[in-house]
Structure formats: C-alpha cells, structure tokens
Amino acid sequence: METNQSMPPKPNNYMVLAILSTIFCCIATGIASIIYASKVNECYARGEYAEAEKASKNAKMWAFIGIGLSVLIWIIYVAFFGVAFLGALSNAGSY
C-alpha cells in the first residue's frame, strides 16, 4: 500500500479570489476562475496531479486578471473624480 505516499498535496484552487472576483468585479473572469477551481478538484480526485496543477495556475491567472483590472480601473476612476470633487470644493469656497 504505497498509494498514499505518492500523493502530492492538493494544489490551491483559489476559491477566495474567485468569489471576490464574481461578487466585486468581473463576472466573466470570475466564472472562468471558478470553472478552473472545479477542474482542480476533479483532476485531483481522479489522480491527475499534473492536470490539477495546471488548472490551479489557470484559476489563479483568471482571478488575478479580473481583480487586477478592476482595482486598476477603480483607482483611476476614484482618483479622477476625487480630484474633480476637490477642485469643485475649492472653487465653491472662493465665491
């Protein structure tokens, strides 16, 4: 009985990032990430460890693309309108 010894640990399926991605930003990249997370679990359960590792990398990639893009757009948007808002405030004060 050596089967247990050759079993590598289950690769991360990045479910937390996938949830954050679907609830807070991009549904498309979030769904992609969830599907790869599911693939990690299925491949691992079937013993296809290399495949599971590959799916884990994809899950991570899609989650980071979604969250990264959203955070970037959010920062640009808030900075732009924040500056405009401050400008309006200081203008209003001078009248």
Added chain:
Amino acid sequence: MQAATKKILVVGLGVLSVVAILLYFSFNPENGFLFPKCPMHQYLGIYCSGCGSQRAIHDLLHLRIGDAIGHNALLLPALFVILQHLLVKAGVLKGKSLLGYRYAPLVLLVVVLLFMVLRNLKLYPFELLAP
C-alpha cells in the same frame, strides 16, 4: 513571487483597502459619483452577480443589514464564507473550510449563475433581487 515584491503588494493592498473602506463609508455610491458603475449594466443593461455590491458595502458599513441584502443578496453570504475559510486556515476555527469541499466550486457556479438570471427577471418575487 519574490518575498520583497509580495510584501510591497500586501502593504499596498492593505493601504488601498483602508482608503476604500473610508471612501465607501463617507460617500454613498447611490449618488452615482466618485465610484465606477458596473460596465455590464451600463452598456448591456444586465445586472451581473456583482451589481449593487458597492451600495451594499456602503449599507454594511452603516450597519444597515436589510439594505445591504436588498442591494446585493450574495455579498453577505460571500463575506461569511470567506471569513469562515480564513479563520479555519488560521487555526482559529475548528472544522473544515466550506470552500474545501470537492463540489464547492460547482455549487458556487450554480448559485452565481442562478442569482444573475433571477435578478434580471421582471417578475415578482425575483425582481426583489435586483440591486
């Protein structure tokens, strides 16, 4: 990733989170200014599973739980599941992470897609799910 890069990333995200929480507390996204709108809704006219989450965060920071659920019913359960997962990982909570089950991703997929379809129906009671 190198340790130094990771550290900068973590600190940066930490600072960003604090700024974001302060902004979401001070300004109501309902007024349609400062915060970006969901492009999905703006250009396609569809509510996605994330629509309303900014307003829900504002509600939540003011402890208006009912309003938060009204704007995005999935936000609170999502935060709960993530918190439970992190607490189990940190060893604070005993038991198994809800995200550790084999079919957790599939359940999540079904819930998210179902939520997205239902909240777009102009039909009582599903229209209550619209943000």
